[in-house]
Amino acid sequence: MHRTPSDAPAGIVHLGLGAFFRAHGAIFVSEAMEASGGDWGIIGVSLQSPGTRDRLKPQGWAYTALELGPEGETAQVVTVLRDVLVAPEDPQAVLDAMAAQAVRIVSLTVTEKGYCHEPSTGRLNPDHPDIRHDLGHPLPKSAPGFLVRALQARRAAGLDPFTVLCCDNLPENGRVVRGVVLDLARLVDPALASWIEAKGAFPSTMVDRIVPATTPADLDRLEALTGHRDEAPVMHEPFRQWVVEDSFACGRPDLGAVGVQLVQDVTPFEYMKLRMLNGTHSSLAYLGYLAGHETISDTMADPVFARFVDRLWRDEIIPALTPPPGEDLPAYARALHNRYANPAIRHRTWQIAMDGSQKLPQRILGTIVESRAAGQPVPGLTLAVAAWIRYTSGRGEDGQGIEVKDPLAPQLAALWRDDPAQTVAGFLSLSQVFPAALREDEGFAADVTEALNRLIRKGARAAADG
Numbered sequence: 001m002h003r004t005p006s007d008a009p010a011g012i013v014h015l016g017l018g019a020f021f022r023a024h025g026a027i028f029v030s031e032a033m034e035a036s037g038g039d040w041g042i043i044g045v046s047l048q049s050p051g052t053r054d055r056l057k058p059q060g061w062a063y064t065a066l067e068l069g070p071e072g073e074t075a076q077v078v079t080v081l082r083d084v085l086v087a088p089e090d091p092q093a094v095l096d097a098m099a100a101q102a103v104r105i106v107s108l109t110v111t112e113k114g115y116c117h118e119p120s121t122g123r124l125n126p127d128h129p130d131i132r133h134d135l136g137h138p139l140p141k142s143a144p145g146f147l148v149r150a151l152q153a154r155r156a157a158g159l160d161p162f163t164v165l166c167c168d169n170l171p172e173n174g175r176v177v178r179g180v181v182l183d184l185a186r187l188v189d190p191a192l193a194s195w196i197e198a199k200g201a202f203p204s205t206m207v208d209r210i211v212p213a214t215t216p217a218d219l220d221r222l223e224a225l226t227g228h229r230d231e232a233p234v235m236h237e238p239f240r241q242w243v244v245e246d247s248f249a250c251g252r253p254d255l256g257a258v259g260v261q262l263v264q265d266v267t268p269f270e271y272m273k274l275r276m277l278n279g280t281h282s283s284l285a286y287l288g289y290l291a292g293h294e295t296i297s298d299t300m301a302d303p304v305f306a307r308f309v310d311r312l313w314r315d316e317i318i319p320a321l322t323p324p325p326g327e328d329l330p331a332y333a334r335a336l337h338n339r340y341a342n343p344a345i346r347h348r349t350w351q352i353a354m355d356g357s358q359k360l361p362q363r364i365l366g367t368i369v370e371s372r373a374a375g376q377p378v379p380g381l382t383l384a385v386a387a388w389i390r391y392t393s394g395r396g397e398d399g400q401g402i403e404v405k406d407p408l409a410p411q412l413a414a415l416w417r418d419d420p421a422q423t424v425a426g427f428l429s430l431s432q433v434f435p436a437a438l439r440e441d442e443g444f445a446a447d448v449t450e451a452l453n454r455l456i457r458k459g460a461r462a463a464a465d466g
Contacts, residue, residue: 004060009102010041010082011253013094013162015143016110017044017052017084023065023211023236025107025167028260029253030080036254040105041082043097047110047143053084055232064233066222068212068344075226087146091139098150099157104250106150107165108177110143112358113407114168115180119361120435122176124183135187147177148184151200152192163201163249169278171270171362174204174245201249204266206273208241210339212295212347237345239335243269268324271366275317276329277336279363280309283384284340285352286391289402290460295348300341308464310337312380319376320367354405356388357412357433369437372444379451382444383463386451389427390460392416397459408432420456424449 012029014021026042033040046052056063061081067074087094098106112119116128124144125131134145151161164181166173178200185193212235223229244255246262256262263269281296287308288299299305313333323329339345364381371378392412396402406412408430415426428434428445438444454463 006041006079006082008041008082009039010043010097010100011039011102012042012105012107013045013098013103014042015045015047015106015108015146016114017046018109019214019234020207020209020211021107021109021167022063022078023234024207024209024240024242025109026080027065027076027078027240028242028255028258030078031258032253032255032260033080035257038253039102040080040253042080043082043103044084045087045094045097045146046084047087047114047146050086050089052232053086056081056084059230059232064222064226064230066218066225066233066235067238068235068342069238070342070344073225073344075222087141091141091146094146095139095150095153098146098162099153099159101157101159103162105163105165105248105252106147107167108143109167111168111355112170112362113355114143115170115177116142116144117176117180118432119358120431120433122179124180126183126187131184134184144177144180144184147181148188148192151181151185151196152189155192155195160250161196161200163203163252165203165205165244167205167207169207169274169359169362171274171366172204172267173270174202174266178202199249201247203245203247204270205245206241206243206266206269208273208277209239210237210345210347211235212345213351215346235345237339237342239339241273268322269327272321272324272327272329272332274362275321275364275367276313276332278359279317279367279381279384280312280336281340281352282356282359282363283312283381283387284309285349286356286384286387287460287464289349289353290387290390290397290455291464292397293349295346296340296352297343297345297347299349300337301343302461304461304465306337306341308380308466309340311466316371316376316378316380317367320371320374350403350405353388353391355407356391357406357408357430360385360388361433361435365433365435365438368444369435372441373437379447379466380464382447383451383455386424386448386455387460389423389448389452390455420452421445421449424452 130142134140166177243261293299318329
């Protein structure tokens, strides 16, 4: 697979060019350009490693997006990328790209941990190693550092700020990223922070599409399907949704023409998705992983877990939500059930289980806090928290070691004790993860301890079969 790259200017720089954005936002932008024109090509930035760049460059930055439907597969070639930069190799090139006059949007999918913030508060963590580096050096390492230094360069050049468009699963993600950027900018230059605060735009968004990790077998299957070899394809389900607060500093693609919901307030959509999709995805991932299920669809094929997740939606999550305008929450839950059960989507439980310390506050703990304050029991979500704690032990139910991928992994492993109550007390003391309302809730600690005891004594499948 090869094409001659376009030399048209890029209007968007995207930080964190992983599979999700290439299977979601990049396709929407490409379709918006086809529908309504505009120079909105994308320069991708890898903040960690050159792997994505090295696979895409020989293909002229083109790649295949393969839709995995229950009845079959459909391939499309995406040609919206203009270049891919690798930040550790040349951070100045990344800053130059972001500061270019043609660039009007910088979007991000850097995962929750990429914002160098405290998930329980949403504020910048000034002691994060990358933030400490960025405060002492003009060439940054972190995503907030690149945003602040690029905005500083634009201000010095007399240009308006670009719009910062967060596409990560954070509640009120635009507000969170705005706060992190302003916190860092104040430490760099208070006048810069005032300029960003007055002129910048940080619209919130809600993104939704299941994008499983691509495997070597997928590459071979795609080659057989299309007749050409693609070393950097992405796999995705048919469903997609993008809800965007329509607040941009200097223009945007015609996203509304291709099905993006442009709204004044994204918050109710964010909470619907974070709690109904991401919250149950994480719950199924930990329990399913412990029970030996490789994927979410495998987990859903087990009637115990299918019933468990239906109870989560019906009894615990939907009662704590305000429906967004035009949305039917029980119908959304039924659609999620069918999406999870799609056997063509091989979304691995270990992949979803990663970085739980960063994900649980947004996905699960918020519902627990609100429900407990209202006197509503949440046994299923409490079991999910206990399953995360069980997973962090580094031992599966068969006693074999498992790889725990989490920025707090060593700290979490050190909290384990022979006594489950002591283990739970240690975990609930983590202010980076648990809000004060749960750290100080003795009843919640008792409930999590009981759930962890059940998991240890009976196993995940039996514990979920309530």
